[in-house]
Amino acid sequence: MIKGLRTVTYPVPDLDKAKAWYSQVFGTAPYFDQPFYVGFAIGGFELGLLPDGQPGTQGSVTYWGVDGIEAEVERIVALGGSLHHPLTDVGDGIRTVELLDPFGNQIGLIDNPHFDTAKVA
Numbered sequence: 001m002i003k004g005l006r007t008v009t010y011p012v013p014d015l016d017k018a019k020a021w022y023s024q025v026f027g028t029a030p031y032f033d034q035p036f037y038v039g040f041a042i043g044g045f046e047l048g049l050l051p052d053g054q055p056g057t058q059g060s061v062t063y064w065g066v067d068g069i070e071a072e073v074e075r076i077v078a079l080g081g082s083l084h085h086p087l088t089d090v091g092d093g094i095r096t097v098e099l100l101d102p103f104g105n106q107i108g109l110i111d112n113p114h115f116d117t118a119k120v121a
Helices: 015-026 069-078
Strands: 007-011 032-034 037-042 045-050 063-065 082-091 094-100 106-111
Touching (some): 015 037, 069 082, 069 094, 069 106
Parallel strands (some): 007 045, 063 106
Antiparallel strands (some): 032 037, 037 045, 094 106
16 A cells, blocks of 8 residues: 655765755755765655766656745745746645756645645555
């Protein structure tokens, strides 16, 4: 049985630079820091960085939940990220945006007033 999102991994060409950047974006240091993998605990889920990887925007997009999506976009862009797809109202009060990290990975943000954290297992 699939229980839900647990870990998202991003390939990065420079693990130290990526670790520093993601520490700033998420406001936390990694809980697991090895030359072969760096893991951050983010709101009950994991963001993993894979060294010597080839970043890209192909495939699926992972959306990280936020409140105040406009401010988060501005903050991440100020830290060196860039807008990939504009902020979009997808209906029913839910808004999404896709950014690129400085390494070329796609990062989705979602402001979803209907998301119930009590249902996260």
